[in-house]
Amino acid sequence: MSRKFSTVAAGRWLITALVAGFFALPIAYLVSVSFKTKDDTLSGGFLPSTITFDNWPHAFNSVPLVTFIANSVASSVLAGILTLAITLPAVYATLRLGVGGKWLPQVALSSYMAPPVVALIPLFYLLKQIGLINSVAGLVLVYGCINVPVAFWLLTPFLRRVPIDIEHAAALDGAGPLRILWSIVLPLVLPGIVATLIIVVILAYNEFLLASTFAFGDATRTLTVGISLFQGDRLVNFGQMAAASLTGIAPVYLIALFMQRHLVSGLAHGGVK
């Protein structure tokens, strides 16, 4: 019995190791390739045969990576704040002030269903019309609006769990809804707000299709679009491509590392009510 038990446990750990290996492989290989020489990238081995550090500075020199990173960070963080500023009052009003009722969550959901390619051409003309095409401000506006359904959906369960008695008590003390939201509800749902903010910021940071169409100059491009250049018109160099990609992934992984608890709970609560 105990023998059978230990075989089962060992099998479980073996499969777990294989699963973990599969999910770690691409990133591990990216790290390895970023230290390979140009000839070595054609050898097909996992580890570099000789280690070179040249790819990293070259990646930064062949495209303006620093500008791309700055554009990505600025557009995604500002857009995340905009998304929350738009969504938080709406979720609160739907749950507590009796407006928005059933239609708002449904409209938000169906608007999430549409693929982003639907908004691509119309928003291109809109940004051109208001003079924000090829600008970081334009991206902030677009991302700020386009991630609203996701934020709506993630925030709702967090706000719903706030005990309504506390809000009633505050209302009896004469606090208006805006004040109740700001000084009572907000501190209580801060973990949920942080999780939602991180998720919408990462969605904006990772976005490619809209960014490639709305911000196309070297001064306005975001990192995902910049990375895609490594294999278009500019020279394909696997080592530099890996180094640049890792540079772009690093900020997201740092956030994931420090905020993993928030992130997992935010995703889990939103996904399975």
Place this chain on the structure above:
Amino acid sequence: MTLALERFDVDGLGERRLSAVRRLVAAGGRGLWLAPIVAALAVTTLYPTVFLIALSLSKSSLGSPFRAFVGLDQFGRVLTDPVFLAAIGRSIVYGFVGSALQLVAGFAIALLFSSLITGGRLLVSLVLLPLMTPPVMVGVAWKLILAPAGGLLNGWLLAAGIIEAPISFLGTGGWAWLSIGLADFWQWTPFIVILCFAALTTLPDGVIEASVIDGANARQRLIHIILPALAAPLASIFVLKLIIAFKLFDLVYVLTFGGPGFDTTNAGFAIWKHGLQEFDVAQAAAETLIYAVVIGLVTLPVVKLHAALERWDT
């Protein structure tokens, strides 16, 4: 505001009128809370829809839209274009097959993680990383692994003597779709793992213990207890993954650019190519509307099934 109104409050009639006014003001005030979200949804959904309808009915190019009214010509052209219809077909098949495989694998991995005595939560945090990786970088990483010259997979297969010459995974029809599917699987299965893991933790411990005492084996427990209890959340997760799969673009762009030929051109990529590469925005608009309708039609039964499961669940 209230003060100014109260000054008119002199008789009973005024009182009644006033409370009506006050209610209206209050309703207007509450409506203001929704003004930003309504504006945002109008910009991202309503305006694009109206714009696309207008665009699809007119003769247009990227530089000068709305040059002449052409009626439904564009729709006729799109609906008789075998290349685009095939692209829609690819999107739909890919969405259902890919999402189903990822749901099964993700659920299995979540079961595995939750059965481990220690480390389950740590592993859930680990699989968070693929999910957070920008899709463009996911594409780059898998491109390096799958490359014919110097790719890791070809290197391994050659070294193990399984193949004699490198395979061009991204340059051969069937392999190219498998490659996109593999990269997509790597990125999105973790999402399903996280959601399934959370759903599994909502199961009351007592239920599973009772079944163990009753002598149910692992398979019976899964089929008769865990799966029925989680049917509704699993259906939600499937719908969500389906919606995400219909948005597939970045991996196609980075890994295959729709090729070889049109082999991996899905609807999203075809629309982008017509509109932004060939500048035929009117045709792209008609294609977008048709694709949106098709997505709605194929998702509806799944959503209905989900609603039914939810009713059955409660």
